[in-house]
Every structure is written in structure tokens, then in C-alpha cells.
Amino acid sequence: MLVTGMLALVAGPAQALELRVVDDGHTAGYVTLAWENDGDVELQQRDGNGAWRTVYRGADSATTLSGLDDGEFAWRARPAVAGNVTTNTPWGKALNVEIAHHPLQRALGFFAVGAVMFVILLACIALPWRVSGQPAAGGQP
Amino acid sequence: MNADAVLSTPVAVVIVAIFSVFWVALGWWLGRANRSLEDYMLAGRHVGLGLATATAMATWVTSNTTMTAPQLAYQLGIWGMVGYSLGAVGLLLFAPLAKRIRELMPHGYTSGDFIRVRYGRFAWRVFLLISLFYALGWLVSLAMAGGLLVEALSGIPYAWGMTVIVVTCTLYTVFGGLRAVIGTDFVQTLIILAGLALLAGLVIVEVGFEPVHRQLAEERPGLLNLLLPASLMFLFNNLLFGVGEIFHSNVWWSRAFAFGEGVGFRAYLLAGLMWLPVPIVAGFIALAAPALGVNVPSPDMVAPLVAGHLMGEAGAILVFIVVFAALASSLDSLLAATSDLLLNDIYRGHLRPDAGEAELRRAAAWIIIALGALAWALAMPRLGTLAALLHLTGAFVASTIWPIVFGLRWGRGSGAGAASAMILGTVCGLVAYNVIGFYVAALVSAAVSLVVTTVTFQLSRKRFMFSELAATRATGP
Numbered sequence: 001m002l003v004t005g006m007l008a009l010v011a012g013p014a015q016a017l018e019l020r021v022v023d024d025g026h027t028a029g030y031v032t033l034a035w036e037n038d039g040d041v042e043l044q045q046r047d048g049n050g051a052w053r054t055v056y057r058g059a060d061s062a063t064t065l066s067g068l069d070d071g072e073f074a075w076r077a078r079p080a081v082a083g084n085v086t087t088n089t090p091w092g093k094a095l096n097v098e099i100a101h102h103p104l105q106r107a108l109g110f111f112a113v114g115a116v117m118f119v120i121l122l123a124c125i126a127l128p129w130r131v132s133g134q135p136a137a138g139g140q141p
Numbered sequence: 142m143n144a145d146a147v148l149s150t151p152v153a154v155v156i157v158a159i160f161s162v163f164w165v166a167l168g169w170w171l172g173r174a175n176r177s178l179e180d181y182m183l184a185g186r187h188v189g190l191g192l193a194t195a196t197a198m199a200t201w202v203t204s205n206t207t208m209t210a211p212q213l214a215y216q217l218g219i220w221g222m223v224g225y226s227l228g229a230v231g232l233l234l235f236a237p238l239a240k241r242i243r244e245l246m247p248h249g250y251t252s253g254d255f256i257r258v259r260y261g262r263f264a265w266r267v268f269l270l271i272s273l274f275y276a277l278g279w280l281v282s283l284a285m286a287g288g289l290l291v292e293a294l295s296g297i298p299y300a301w302g303m304t305v306i307v308v309t310c311t312l313y314t315v316f317g318g319l320r321a322v323i324g325t326d327f328v329q330t331l332i333i334l335a336g337l338a339l340l341a342g343l344v345i346v347e348v349g350f351e352p353v354h355r356q357l358a359e360e361r362p363g364l365l366n367l368l369l370p371a372s373l374m375f376l377f378n379n380l381l382f383g384v385g386e387i388f389h390s391n392v393w394w395s396r397a398f399a400f401g402e403g404v405g406f407r408a409y410l411l412a413g414l415m416w417l418p419v420p421i422v423a424g425f426i427a428l429a430a431p432a433l434g435v436n437v438p439s440p441d442m443v444a445p446l447v448a449g450h451l452m453g454e455a456g457a458i459l460v461f462i463v464v465f466a467a468l469a470s471s472l473d474s475l476l477a478a479t480s481d482l483l484l485n486d487i488y489r490g491h492l493r494p495d496a497g498e499a500e501l502r503r504a505a506a507w508i509i510i511a512l513g514a515l516a517w518a519l520a521m522p523r524l525g526t527l528a529a530l531l532h533l534t535g536a537f538v539a540s541t542i543w544p545i546v547f548g549l550r551w552g553r554g555s556g557a558g559a560a561s562a563m564i565l566g567t568v569c570g571l572v573a574y575n576v577i578g579f580y581v582a583a584l585v586s587a588a589v590s591l592v593v594t595t596v597t598f599q600l601s602r603k604r605f606m607f608s609e610l611a612a613t614r615a616t617g618p
Contacts, residue, residue, distance in 0.1 A: 025216060027371060027577075028217060028369075028371030029363045029371065030215075030216045032439070058436055060436050061438065062438035062439060063436050063437065063438060064216070066215055066364060066440075067218060067357070067360070067361025067362060067363030068361075068363060102370040102371060104368060104373075106370065106374075107373040107374050110374040110584055111374065113584065114381065117587055120591070121234065121384065122234075124547070124550060125234050129549075129550065
């Protein structure tokens, strides 16, 4: 995973919110971000066109974003007062995360291996069982 | 961490108190019928179809089903939800195995008995390490789920909720043994099924399929993608993980021994069919989170958060009771079955081969208490998410599938071969877990184990006499 920090705005260091990844699912399209703050925060995500949009505002100290496509995503956060009114506090460092799903070919390969094992397992269990107590000579796996 | 607690603390405390006292009292009452060690460990070996089906179903509906299944739906989308429901295959396929096990080992006590007699002491010890690691991982994940649930819904600190649930389950399992576990499971099954049916109905009525789908398509289209690579990899991984869990664990073997003659096959089949839709229902609740605007600080809390958001305090109470029942029904089963394994295969098998019944009966109770204490201590630091902890064990248990299935079916095979399959499968599964992701750990482990087991069975000249298994208890460890 590529995680880089960049200074989005000139910020007062005492109030800047720092984001961190606490559950990294960059090859599966999800990521859980966390931050430290006593009050409400506003979290924004940078879309493909470069525009920032708010994806969370509230008092939790983490959020999980899932269903993300391949590409580089960026998030930034800042303290906010309760409700929809944001303060003028500066944005913290943006956190960049590169989402890179496994190649579909690899995924289908694992899928096929699993399917083959399932069929073998079914056959092993569905075939008639040897009568209990009978000598087991001659069995073939 | 979560600011969305919807259940007031006093209400949560009252619910926990009422159900804790009820489960302990019921366990003690049911345990009065125990007269012997066999009663305590295996409920007298004559459990009927109704109780057998209920205990199999309730044990498999764990807090992981009600909390991790929604988590996987939220992270991996549609296939995450469907993949989790394939855990039912383990129960369905164990039905014929349960019949076979009961026929081959009418006096058996544990899954360890089978491995020891079939493959010898070295493979037995490898198997015990795997099985005990898995049991501990599951116990800790259940304890963590209890703490998370209480915290998510009521704001009661994680440590307090987790402690109360572990202590409650430990107490009634100590008092009543497997008889108490099965009896409480029956009541818990009724609660789980009624609660989930009600919840699913309410979600469909209140939110509906269309708004959920529309919001996902706009905001998180990847969750609807049927070719999402990680989800494709996860599908059979979870199926094999579930199969590995059930095929090796003494939770299911002890029930195969405890169910009356001819009951096991039908009980496991019915339980599998009843379990199949549960993760779908739980997963659908999670997928409603974006449409409802619910923030998910930790993905394993998504189901209680959505239910609480949607239905207010009544919904939160309902979820709380359902998950508490699911949690207890699995925690007690795991405590009982793992203590059986420790008692029979470690205490009696390695430490005190000449121990009498009275000593074993006392040891059984102390082992349950020690297990509960250990699970509590390991769950206290709250390391990782439920799914991460759970799927780590997948690398271990999936390696046991083929030695068990081949060993029950064919007479060839050696202890060295079975041990190699389990060791190599586990190691490769762990490598895959770290290099690729949790969603392939069981798959890789099972694949490597299959290759090793097949080769060693082909090369083996040894012929095992299945009749040796019938005398398991006469010989003893």
C-alpha cells in the first residue's frame, strides 16, 4: 500500500487532525481510518476529479470506507463544531491510499482451486462408505 | 470510539443481569441430572433430534455470524455475504460424517481419539496443537464480540461487558456440562430465530431493497460487483474454512458422540439448512448502513449500529438479546468441548493416564474455569478485529480436512503423512494470510494439505483396520 502524507493547507500544528489507517484492505477495496479528537470532526475524500467532498461529520473517531475502485484516494479531516457548521480550523495532513485490487485472473485462479477442492470433497463424502469393521485393505484415496 | 450507542446503560445492565442469572440457573437445573463423567461430557449419549438440531444450529450461529457476517458484507459486498453463508456447507457435509463417526467409534469421546488411533501419537499431538489454537482463537473472538456488542449498543466499557459474558457462560457450563449446554442452546435457538426473523422483516419494511441498492450503486459500487477479486477469492475460502472448523473441532465430534443412534445425520442436515439464510439476513442489515447514513467506526459493529439506528431502543434491545443468545450458545459449547479435549487428550492422555472418574469429573470443572479465565485474559487487550482473529485460525483448521476425510474413508495413509499435511498446510496458509490476505488463508492451507495427503496416501503401504476405532475407550489413551 502506498501511504503518503502531504500538507494540504498551512495549518496550525496544535489543531491539525492526523488520519491513520487502522484496518488496511487496499487490495480488497476497503480501509478503516481513525483519528484522535474530543469533539466533532469533518472528514473529506478527494474524488477522481480532484474535488473534495465531505464523507463524514460527527463525533466518532473512526470510519470504514468500502467498495472502493482501483485508484489513489486521499482523505483529510479537521475539527468541527456540532451540527453542520464547520469551524475555520485548518485541515490536517491529507492521507493518500492507493487502492489496488488483486488482478481478476489471480482471483479466478483461487476461485477455480476452491471449486475443484469442493468437488473432490463432495465426491469423498457422497460415495458409499465402507462397512464399519471391514478390513480396509485396497482403499485408494 | 463509538458515539452512536442507542441503548441506555441501565437498560443494558438489566438485560445482562436477567439473562446471566437465567442462563446460570437453567444450566444448574439441567446439570442436576448428571450422574457420571459420561453424562457430564456427552449428556449420556442419547440426545434426541429436536435438541440435537437446536444445539448444532445455535452453536454455529455464533456472535461471528451475527457480527462478522455483516462486517464481511460491508467490506467485501454481496459475495462476502453469500460466502459467509456457505459456512452452512460444513454442517451439511458433516451429517454423513457424524453417522460414520458414531458407527466407527460408539464409545469415543473426542476428535483427538480418532486421530490418535488412526494416525498415531505424533499426528495426534500436531492435531491437538491445531485444535487447541483454533479453540482458543474462537473463544477469544467470542469474548471480544461480547464486549464489542455491549459497548456498541450501550456504551458500557468493553472490559465490563466482555467479563460478564465470559463469567456467565463459564459458570453454567461448569454447573451442567454438555447437558446444560444443549438445554440452553435449545432456548437460545428459539430466541435467535425469532429475533432475526423480526429484524429482517423490519429492515425490509422500513428501508426496502431498492433504496439500499440505489445507495450502494451510487456510493459504493464495488460492493455490488460480482467480480470483485477479493470476494471471489473469499468465496471458497470461507466454505473450506467452515468445513475445516466443523470437521476437526471437538465441538462437533462430541455432539456426534452425544446424539442418540441415528440422530446425528438428520440433526446436522437440518441444522445446516436452518443456518444457511442467517448470514444473508445479517449481511443485508449491514448493506443498509450507507442508505441510512450510519457511520461505521469499526466494521465488526455494523449490524448492531444499523439495527439501533433503525429501530431505536427497542431494536437495540432485540439485537442485544439475539446476539447475547448467539454468543452464549457458542461460548458454552466451545468451553465444554475444548475442556473435553483437554481432559481426555491432555490430562488423561498425557498427564494422568490412571485418573479415576471422580478425579476426572473435578478436573473437567477446573479446566472449564481455567479456559474461561484464559479467554478473558486474552480478550482484554482487544487486539485486532474479529474477522482478522477468526480468519487467522482458518490457516490451521483447513489443513485438517483431508487427513480426517481420507482417514475416515480409506485404510491407507500414515501418521507422518497426516502430520506433514497438517503442518505444511498450516504454514502455507499462514504465508498466504500475510502475503495475500485473510481471504485465502484457508484455501491455500486446504490445497496444500490435499496434495500432501493424496501423495502420502498413494505411497503408503499401511492398511488400517477400522475395527480398531471401535475399541477406543477400552484401550484408552
